[in-house]
Amino acid sequence: MALHTAPRETRDPGQELRRPAAPGRRRSAVLWPYLLIAPTVLGVAFLLLYPLLRNLQLSFQSFGMGELIRGGAEFVGLDNYRELLGGGEFWDVVVRTLVWTVVNVVLIVGLATLVALMLQRLGRTLRVLVMSALALAWATPILAATTVFQWLFASRLGVVNWVLVQLGFDSYEGYSWFADGTATFTILVILVVWQSVPFAAITLYSALTTVPAEIYESARLDGAGEWRMFRSLTVPILRPIFGLVLCLEVIWVFKCFAQIWVVSEGGPNDATTTLPVYAYQIAISLHHYDLQAASSTITVLLLGVILFVYLRQLFRQEGEL
């Protein structure tokens, strides 16, 4: 549907513009912005809002495999939410998701800041080397990277076990990482951090380089120390982009799914079941599409609450523009 509407909408402003008449020009100046954003609004409405509403509808129905195949479903009010929120399991998952998000985001943003500051101080050769490595790690597709990590941590012939044994930890001979909850969780954190640091580091580094070297130079001439320069020059520069990076990483880590699913499917013993994984499990394995819908509605709300502060600030900023 939107496929057909989108290009027509883009074409419209053109026709509008080609009309030479003077009165039309004013009107089109008012219309312009709306015509420009129209395709996005339509796209979001059809491809995102509509599925979201359908999802909301599902969450109030009794909807299993039979309903999916035969169609027709009866409304059950808040039953799904009651079932979900009433069980202790869901709250375990929520807490685990928060822990997962905090651990990852802190590590990602912390490490990325350090790497960015390091890049700023490096000589040319080393900087290019590190930048290329970061770019490669960033470019490696999620599934490929995930497969590589499975290979690195394989119980037989895995490099990590070999290194640990060489270092004297003999108990890691043939150790099955993916059989233990904490170990699997840790590996997933390492994987996600490894994948996410490059984007954050490169972005932060780019922000740092926007400051002309002369400013640092003159600050140094004025007798400012490293720490002082960091506080009064670097931090203010980084603040806005820091906010954006932080916000994006929270969203990405919170929603992270493919890595977890491929590596552990949420196991062992639910140790890596975060909200997206949980929703996928109840839908795909248990065919409780209704519960899944309720769970994803709660997920959206939860993300909204977490990012509320940021969104509010953003909303204010937009007003000032």
Place this chain on the structure above:
Amino acid sequence: MNLRSLVRRLPLNLAAVAVFVVTIFPVYWMASTAFKPAGDINADTPVFVPTRLTLEHFRTAVAADGFATFWRNSLLVTATAVLLALVIALGSAFAVARLRFRGKRGFVLMVFIAQMAPWEAMLIPVYIIARDTGLLDRLAMLTLLYFIITLPFTIITLRGFLAAVPVELEEAAQVDGCTRLSAFRRVTFPLLAPGLLATSLFGFITAWNEFAFANMLIVKNQDDRTLPVWLSSFSNTFGTDWGATMAASTLFALPVLILFLVLQRRVTTGFVSGSVKG
């Protein structure tokens, strides 16, 4: 450089080397495993530099059913979605960064919220909608989805890049008799090019990676499957044939790696000019 500054810089350089090794090793290990003979892979002591290079694993991977078709499907879907997203996003980003209109705040907020959408959790509603509109088993459906998945982020970044191009330049051109559009085209667009490339790279990675929908929405026409689905069934079939699995992963990563190598300079400069004011 005298000895003192060398010593002073030593910790920093050591840290840089450490970051380099940690970052590059998984990628290196993937590629080297793919090129190593089976004997090296199965050696009890890992072989860090292959004794010789072989293409046998790549042969195994490419010989697996339909590799070329899936490759083509992925490329087609991804490229179309990214192109579409860029075109649409450029319009929206321009409106947000350059024009005043009522409802702008709301629009920006909508874009940010759209960025938060938990896509995997919407698998079933999207499946139902695709089925009821006859778009199941169609690459077009995947294309549309990838378009909307990448769109919010594309708008956010493009807006940053646009904001970084001084309005004064455009205004000066307008004073010189250009219309607003041709001012945009002649002045802003060239300055924006690196930003466009950088943004397209993001979209490309996201769409190229997508698995859950590709797996759910292509049911019967298995010739229309995409590479991520292929990769996952490949590692199911080949299990612990790490050589072939790594060769398949390498082939999967290749287009993105190439794009990155080609675009890297521009991407970095693009960020320098653009993302700061995002």
Place this chain on the structure above:
Amino acid sequence: MKIVRFFAGAAALAVAASLSACGGSDDKGSGDGKGDGGRTTLDVWLMRDSVSEEFQTQFEKDFEKQHPKIDVKIQIQEWNGIGQKITAALASNDAPDVIEVGNTQVAQYAASGGVKDLSDKVSQLGGSDWIPGLAEPGKVDGKQYGIPYYAANRVVIYRTDLYEKAGIKQPPTTREEWLAATRKLNTGKQQGIYLPGQNWYTLAGFIWDEGGDLAVKEGDTWKGALDTPEALAGMEFYKELQSLGKGPKDSDEAEPPQVEVVAKGDVAQVIAVPGGAKLIEEANPELKGKLGFFPIPGKTADKPGAVFTGGSDLIIPEASGNPDEAYAFIKALAGDDAQKKLATAMSYVPNKKSLASVLASDPGASAMATGATNGRATPNSPEWAAVEANNPIKEFMTQVLTGADPKKAGADATEAVSKALGG
């Protein structure tokens, strides 16, 4: 102005590209499936490794010769994630025409309403003679949805030469003898038995031997039963046996494919369907003639160990565009002729009792037949497929094998199974 035209042009191009993409898929057998020259394309989904390529090609050729109007297109599916795939297919408007479904999963699909009721064809297909392990799961509320395809149960495949070297004259007939023999065989590089940690079908057999089950029905609801003393005793035996080899504790028999592990040598015994021996010999011809079979030993010599009767049914989705052709295909594949060939080719139990005689001269099959006298099925709940989709039993096994408290792990697994079964 040009830029607007550029926008529109680019967008139109993009749309054209994606439309042509779906145009491209249009003529590839969707819709009514009319292929070249008025032939109907029949989409068939079979499972990975369920039949040999040779049998499949031959059957397809023969079938197309007899039905020149039908173009059979067989697509091989992976077991991993198959539940989602089949659900998506049954719910679509244009499903594949024939699907092979595991006998533990068929009930769920049948109950969902997405599968054609084939009750009126049962007598035509000779249904009264079907083996119950396949016919029963395919039946819901007295209606037959799944047509029996093939069955098999696990036996012990052992290396006769290694047995001889170790001085063991007779294959064991009780658990005690089995453990003793395996201990003797487990020396140095040689593994007494290759048993991966998550071979839950085998564990099910041990639990049945103890008198327990994976799940029990209490009133109207199913409950997991892995924390019962019987289940824990079965698991204890599994652990003891598993330790007499180097099987990985955290994966199942498919990963890595166990026949390949055995083919590399140094493995004295493995638990597999008899057809596995053919695959082992194929992978390592040196082992030809060195493989023997015996039924999984029970607690006492008078009764073999309980085994899970595995197998597959064939179904026609309601959304199939070519139900008549699909039925013709099922009729041929479930027919006596194909069944005899399949049984000999793969050492499977054919879908009819009267056909069992074709296996009389096959040593693997006779061991299997002995075991089959104590054959069992997974709990008969339509939700059972949900348990397998995200199998808590496998997790339970890995937990216990890696040193967790069996009672605690058993309680966790029990809860997970109950939840999956809707209890």
